[in-house]
Amino acid sequence: MNAQQDDLYRQAESEFAPAIARLAQAMERNPEKARDLEQDIHCELWRSFERFEGNCALSTWVYRVAHNVAADHVGRAARRPAPVPIEDIEHLPSNVSTEDAAAEGHAIERIQLLVRTLPLIDAQVILLWLEGQSGKDIAEISGLSVNAVNVRIHRIKSMLADAFAEPDRKGADHE
Numbered sequence: 001m002n003a004q005q006d007d008l009y010r011q012a013e014s015e016f017a018p019a020i021a022r023l024a025q026a027m028e029r030n031p032e033k034a035r036d037l038e039q040d041i042h043c044e045l046w047r048s049f050e051r052f053e054g055n056c057a058l059s060t061w062v063y064r065v066a067h068n069v070a071a072d073h074v075g076r077a078a079r080r081p082a083p084v085p086i087e088d089i090e091h092l093p094s095n096v097s098t099e100d101a102a103a104e105g106h107a108i109e110r111i112q113l114l115v116r117t118l119p120l121i122d123a124q125v126i127l128l129w130l131e132g133q134s135g136k137d138i139a140e141i142s143g144l145s146v147n148a149v150n151v152r153i154h155r156i157k158s159m160l161a162d163a164f165a166e167p168d169r170k171g172a173d174h175e
Contacts, residue, residue, distance in 0.1 A: 015062075019131045020038055022131070023131075026116070026127055037069070063133065121152075122152055124142055125138055125153060126157075128141060138153075
């Protein structure tokens with residue numbers, strides 16, 4: 001452990017903590033598991049600064065580490081045993097109504113749900129884009145070409161727009 005490692009982590013935490021939290025929430029539906037994922041990202045980020053040589057931007061390093069930890073988390077979750085069938089569950093937890101949630105919160109939840117259905121690399125690309133990263137930066141972080149990143153962003157944005165437009169069209173039919 002050295003002072004440079006601590007300084008780099010503190011700088012990364014101050015600049016990127018909200019983005020890391022959003023990544024964890026987008027990749028993990030369960031709030032407790034999302035907090036665990038967020039903590040895992042922070043731990044690995046701190047450890048990773050021992051190897052950081054400054055060959056890339058701090059943001060590139062942070063996003064690369066965060067997305068790798070998230071990818072490992074998703075991969076582990078995919079290898080977990082199958083859920084128990086509903087018939088075998090004695091008591092279901094009550095689902096609290098979110099009617100009072102703000103429209104923005106609802107939209108974010110919908111985006112997170114849609115992002116969770118994407119292949120992992122597509123989820124990473126769109127989350128980085130939503131965080132304001134350029135196509136060039138996303139390419140460097142993900143290992144894709146800039147053209148591949150731009151094509152994926154365009155395709156995913158179209159899919160998200162269609163998903164949000166769908167309920168509006170259905171609602172318009174009933175008026």
